[in-house]
Amino acid sequence: MPELPEVETIVRGLRHKVVGQRIGGVSLRLPKILRCDQGEFVRRVPGRTIRDVRRRGKLIIIELSGGWSLLVHLKMTGQLVWTPQAQPPQRHTHLVFRFRNCPFQLRYCDQRQFGYLLLLETARLSDLPPLRDLGPEPLEIGESEFVELLVSRTRRIKPLLLDQSFVAGLGNIYADESLWRARAHPLTRANRISLRKGRELLRAVQSVLTAAIEHRGSSVDTYRDAVGQPGQFQSRLQVYGREGRSCPRCGRRIRRLVISGRSSFFCPRCQRRLL
DNA sequence: CTGCATGTTAGGTT
DNA sequence: CAACCTAACATGCA
Numbered sequence: 404m405p406e407l408p409e410v411e412t413i414v415r416g417l418r419h420k421v422v423g424q425r426i427g428g429v430s431l432r433l434p435k436i437l438r439c440d441q442g443e444f445v446r447r448v449p450g451r452t453i454r455d456v457r458r459r460g461k462l463i464i465i466e467l468s469g470g471w472s473l474l475v476h477l478k479m480t481g482q483l484v485w486t487p488q489a490q491p492p493q494r495h496t497h498l499v500f501r502f503r504n505c506p507f508q509l510r511y512c513d514q515r516q517f518g519y520l521l522l523l524e525t526a527r528l529s530d531l532p533p534l535r536d537l538g539p540e541p542l543e544i545g546e547s548e549f550v551e552l553l554v555s556r557t558r559r560i561k562p563l564l565l566d567q568s569f570v571a572g573l574g575n576i577y578a579d580e581s582l583w584r585a586r587a588h589p590l591t592r593a594n595r596i597s598l599r600k601g602r603e604l605l606r607a608v609q610s611v612l613t614a615a616i617e618h619r620g621s622s623v624d625t626y627r628d629a630v631g632q633p634g635q636f637q638s639r640l641q642v643y644g645r646e647g648r649s650c651p652r653c654g655r656r657i658r659r660l661v662i663s664g665r666s667s668f669f670c671p672r673c674q675r676r677l678l
Numbered sequence: 679c680t681g682c683a684t685g686t687t688a689g690g691t692t
Numbered sequence: 693c694a695a696c697c698t699a700a701c702a703t704g705c706a
Contacts, residue, residue: 404685461686479685480703515702517686533687558695567686574685624684663696665685 405477407541407572408615409626409634410461413483416629418456420485421465421509424502425452433497436513439521447471447522448500460537460571464528472525474534475511480625481518484510514625537571541608544570550601553593560596560604561589562663573608576621576643579668581608583642588676589660589667595677614639642668 405413428449434441451467458464463483465473475483488506492499498511498520511520528534539548552570556563563569564578573581582589584607587600596604620626620634623644627633641651646659650670660667 406685476686478687478701513702514704515684517701556694562696565685664698666683 404479404574404576404624405481405620405626406461406574406577407458408577408612408636409620409628410458410463410477410572411616412620412634413477413629414456414458414463417463417465417483417485417509420507420629421453421502422455423452424505426450426467427501427503429501430499431497432492432499433516436497436511436516436519437521438519439523444522448473459534460540460567461574462534462537466525470525471522472528473520473522474528475520476518476533477513478515478517478519480514482510482512482625482627482631483629484512484627484631485629486510486631533567536568538567538569539571541570541572541605542612544605546602546605549605550598553596553601553604556593558593559589559662560587560591560593561667562665563593564608565665570608572612575665575667576623576640577608577611577615579643580611580641582674583669584611586673586675588674589662589669591677642670644668 426449429445431445437444451469451471453465454468455466461476463475485507488508493512495512495514496510497513500509561578564573581604585600585604587596587604615621615636618634618636618639619628621636621640622633623637642657645657645668648657649655650657650673653670653672655670655672657668658671
């Protein structure tokens with residue numbers, strides 16, 4: 404499940420492979436993964452050069468020459484993989500970009516087919532959802548700004564952290580890890596979190612994300628980076644997916660709670676419920 | 679075979 | 693408008 408650290412790892416890995424490459428052709432094996440006009444995509448993409456690859460939240464933006472960009476959301480199981488041409492495409496390979504004078508190709512693979520790509524004018528990128536509706540980047544926001552956002556909300560902190568319009572890029576894994584680090588119960592109402600704890604929560608979010616990026620993300624399921632390698636952070640997760648194991652800080656059994664339909668893993672001793 | 683879990687978001691209701 | 697709920701997507705697993 405690619406969240407911010409996984410997407411960042413993919414973007415960094417992809418950037419130095421594809422920037423400057425000219426797209427020779429595309430093969431669309433599963434048309435439904437395109438969220439734009441198919442004909443336009445096949446007509447407009449070949450011949451363009453990749454200018455930049457960047458991330459915003461969990462979205463990947465591949466900027467092409469001539470004022471067009473590709474927007475990619477990997478959702479649960481999407482992968483963008485730099486692969487030797489000679490390697491036969493697998494069952495879940497849905498789109499292939501070939502490059503001029505290059506023995507590698509860029510493949511979009513997605514076991515569950517929830518992810519998508521679309522082509523649009525670079526100038527219109529930020530006018531449209533989902534980019535338009537994203538909250539601030541958690542690694543760029545300041546403590547006071549974050550605390551301001553918290554006090555204006557009455558929602559429970561866990562679903563709030565998962566809300567991409569509140570803060571962009573957190574998913575279930577890093578939300579739980581951050582709450583554990585900050586010793587905050589996932590059901591706490593955002594506006595009931597003290598200023599001190601609010602600042603602590605942002606620092607927890609930032610240190611977890613930074614550490615996860617350093618370890619190239621967490622492969623708890625199918626995640627692979629831009630060259631097909633798994634991440635290394637899954638073994639450093641403290642609570643996520645560890646129901647019944649002991650809390651690394653206090654030894655108490657980690658519990659799992661379903662909050663707005665999502666699993667939440669937390670330590671009932673370290674993360675006391677305030678209400 | 680059934681039913682559930684999975685993350686995200688669109689779309690609905692309160 | 694904010695908060696909350698549910699459906700939908702495809703697959704794998706108990």
